[in-house]
Amino acid sequence: MDIAALTAFLAPLLPYLLKAGEKFGDAAAEKIGQETFGFAQRIWSALRGKVDEKDAAKEAVIDVARDPDDEDLRAVLRVQLKKLLAEDPELAAEVEGLWRQATAATGGVVTNVTASGAGSVAIGRDATGSTITTGGTGPTG
Template sequence: MDIALIVKFLAPCLPFLLNVGGKVAEGASQKVGEDVWNKAKAIWGKLQPKVEAKEEAKKAADAAKENPNDEDYQAALRAQLKEILKADTALAEEIAKILQATKSDDSSVSLNAQAYDESIQINTAGDVNQPNYDFTKNINSPK
């Protein structure tokens, strides 16, 4: 399990997750997007009891909440979550399932590029491991 991914996913949501309330939750979904917010809530719902039970983990979460973009605070939280998930493999599996649901079911990527000379422009996005490109010329090109 990629614990760094969990922390990167949770970090922008921590200020909202640790101050959950009606208006706070509304602001969170607007800031990070409803889908991300709902998944972050699901992950945090699983992790929170373990984090609250461990003083060092609680301090790391609070520090990451105050500084969500700081790599050092994220590293401290990552170390604490690593210990928690190593000790509780069932919890790790539950979180892995939630994270897996965050990935797109469709691994295809749409590519749209224009070139007005003999050059080829390739732009990719997403998790592209083995892309297949069709370099045939479009006979309707503006050239």
């Protein structure tokens, strides 16, 4: 399983997954879609017990939830998830199965795509052979 892809998928959703209450889940579902968020919930549900048992993993999750875009924090979370899954083959198989279902159901797209700034482009699927024009003529448009 691609732990980096799994981490990239979960990281921006951790603030929602860690908070109780339907309104937080609704906000996340609006952001990425109900089906995709449902898979995130199932994957997190599988991982949560083991994460809570290991202080380093728990700390990594909390840190990423506070700052999902910090690549250093994501790297620590990747390492912790890799260790958890290596230590528990049953959990690894369960998460792998959920991950496969998620990628199959979403056409292979289970990452969160965001574009920001003038001239930015976000692509949630394949763009092979495509020409993308943002309308700008230089670095500032």
